[in-house]
Amino acid sequence: MAQGRFLMPKTSMPGVVAVVADSDRSFPRHMHDQFGIGVIERGAQKSLSGRGMVEAAAGQVITVNPGEIHDGIPLREGGRAWRMLYLDIDIVRDVIADVCEKDRGFFEFAYPVDARPLAERFNAVFSAVTAKERPGETLHSDETLLMLLAAAMETAAKPPVVTSPDTIRRAKSSIDD
Numbered sequence: 001m002a003q004g005r006f007l008m009p010k011t012s013m014p015g016v017v018a019v020v021a022d023s024d025r026s027f028p029r030h031m032h033d034q035f036g037i038g039v040i041e042r043g044a045q046k047s048l049s050g051r052g053m054v055e056a057a058a059g060q061v062i063t064v065n066p067g068e069i070h071d072g073i074p075l076r077e078g079g080r081a082w083r084m085l086y087l088d089i090d091i092v093r094d095v096i097a098d099v100c101e102k103d104r105g106f107f108e109f110a111y112p113v114d115a116r117p118l119a120e121r122f123n124a125v126f127s128a129v130t131a132k133e134r135p136g137e138t139l140h141s142d143e144t145l146l147m148l149l150a151a152a153m154e155t156a157a158k159p160p161v162v163t164s165p166d167t168i169r170r171a172k173s174s175i176d177d
Helices: 089-100 119-130 138-152 166-176
Strands: 005-007 016-023 027-030 035-049 052-057 061-064 070-074 080-087 107-109 153-155
Touching (some): 016 119, 035 119, 080 089, 119 138, 138 153
Antiparallel strands (some): 005 016, 027 070, 035 061, 035 070, 035 080, 107 153
């Protein structure tokens, strides 16, 4: 994929959005309404997140929780490439409930950059949910997503508060109206 491109492959799971990116662009502070998990494929970046300043290099898993303000700045000339999955809160809640057999509280990605060997699991999930040849293979997608989230998430000390700045709430309200 050429640098400066963003692709959004179709996914086989409702509530899951896939993004493939290659960019040298710096992103100002922003947030997502979903959980995000991905892998840096090439290059490196630094990011100021709600959990402090972090750096991520090729092969590392990156995460963001809903409502968490973060940015992204490439560390080297030539930018970086990454793949992400954005998961609706209900998808994550349902998967965690399946793992725990009941709702046991609130969960979050505790590490904005994860050095544990989660990249292989992420790659399996990404491949399963974006597969063009096996769109009906949802059991495999569900199973790989469950394994990834069970390994990557921890119980939150307190419920996450997903709040948008007033300007964003007003803009969203205007759009909704």
